[in-house]
Amino acid sequence: MRASLIQIDVDPYESVNSRRERVGSLIRELRSSDLVVLPELWTVGAFAYELFADEAETLRGTTARAMSEAARDAGIWLHAGSIPERGEDGALYNTSLVFSPDGELAHSYRKIHRFGFDKGEAVLMGAGSDLVTVPLPDLTLGLATCYDLRFPELFRGLVDAGAHAFVVPAGWPERRRAHWTLLARARAVEDQAYVLACGTAGTHAGVPQAGHSIVVDPWGEVLAEAGSGEETLTVDLDPAKVFDTREAFPALKDRVLGLDTPKR
Numbered sequence: 224m225r226a227s228l229i230q231i232d233v234d235p236y237e238s239v240n241s242r243r244e245r246v247g248s249l250i251r252e253l254r255s256s257d258l259v260v261l262p263e264l265w266t267v268g269a270f271a272y273e274l275f276a277d278e279a280e281t282l283r284g285t286t287a288r289a290m291s292e293a294a295r296d297a298g299i300w301l302h303a304g305s306i307p308e309r310g311e312d313g314a315l316y317n318t319s320l321v322f323s324p325d326g327e328l329a330h331s332y333r334k335i336h337r338f339g340f341d342k343g344e345a346v347l348m349g350a351g352s353d354l355v356t357v358p359l360p361d362l363t364l365g366l367a368t369c370y371d372l373r374f375p376e377l378f379r380g381l382v383d384a385g386a387h388a389f390v391v392p393a394g395w396p397e398r399r400r401a402h403w404t405l406l407a408r409a410r411a412v413e414d415q416a417y418v419l420a421c422g423t424a425g426t427h428a429g430v431p432q433a434g435h436s437i438v439v440d441p442w443g444e445v446l447a448e449a450g451s452g453e454e455t456l457t458v459d460l461d462p463a464k465v466f467d468t469r470e471a472f473p474a475l476k477d478r479v480l481g482l483d484t485p486k487r
């Protein structure tokens with residue numbers, strides 16, 4: 224199964240329309256891939272808080288329509304990264320969209336762990352509550368977004384729900400790039416799963432982005448890693464590697480459940 228990650232340069236001097244069109248063209252060039260992955264909040268930038276409300280869209284908005292058409296034209300599964308979603312309840316959510324090769328919106332995931340502590344996304348957006356898995360013909364994806372990467376229990380939940388590969392769109396800052404790489408590898412090793420972590424390039428809202436999108440195999444080996452600029456990574460994933468790793472080194476079977484609520 225061939226996967227491509229497009230590490231988009233989120234340049235604040237490029238309009239959202241122009242970026243959307245440019246990304247659509249990049250997707251259409253990837254017909255030989257089975258799955259294409261985009262980063263978090265790439266229309267506006269994950270740190271451009273003041274744009275979230277103005278650029279928020281529904282799941283049938285301009286970005287969703289453009290991504291649906293790009294997925295259909297390329298005939299690929301498209302994880303279109305996330306958009307600032309205006310929910311039916313009026314609240315904003317950081318929502319990832321997955322389109323099937325016929326352009327249907329097959330799945331969406333609202334980011335569960337919001338970043339910013341007492342500001343930014345954490346106060347501007349609502350939190351998701353549902354784990355989302357995406358069964359593809361060869362393997363099942365588990366969805367997470369950026370800051371979620373710091374919460375291993377979410378990934379264990381996704382493994383329990385059948386995930387073999389995690390897709391993690393992000394807008395991770397350069398300042399904590401070492402954490403990004405370390406956590407991507409840690410999630411792969413502890414859950415014996417592929418990790419496809421796709422970040423952004425450039426600087427927006429004054430926050431230099433880490434880039435360095437990364438694909439890690441279920442043994443923790445880095446299969447591909449981007450530099451800091453706009454770049455597309457393409458890797459071949461072997462679903463058997465997940466099953467073989469889990470069988471040859473069956474650590475997941477040694478889990479002791481129920482340790483997360485210590486007695487006081």
Ligand SMILES: O=C(O)CCC(=O)C(=O)O
Pocket residue numbers: 269337338368369370371373394395396399402
């Ligand atoms: O956890 C981090 O260091 C970065 C998280 C982040 O930037 C985000 O979730 O948008």
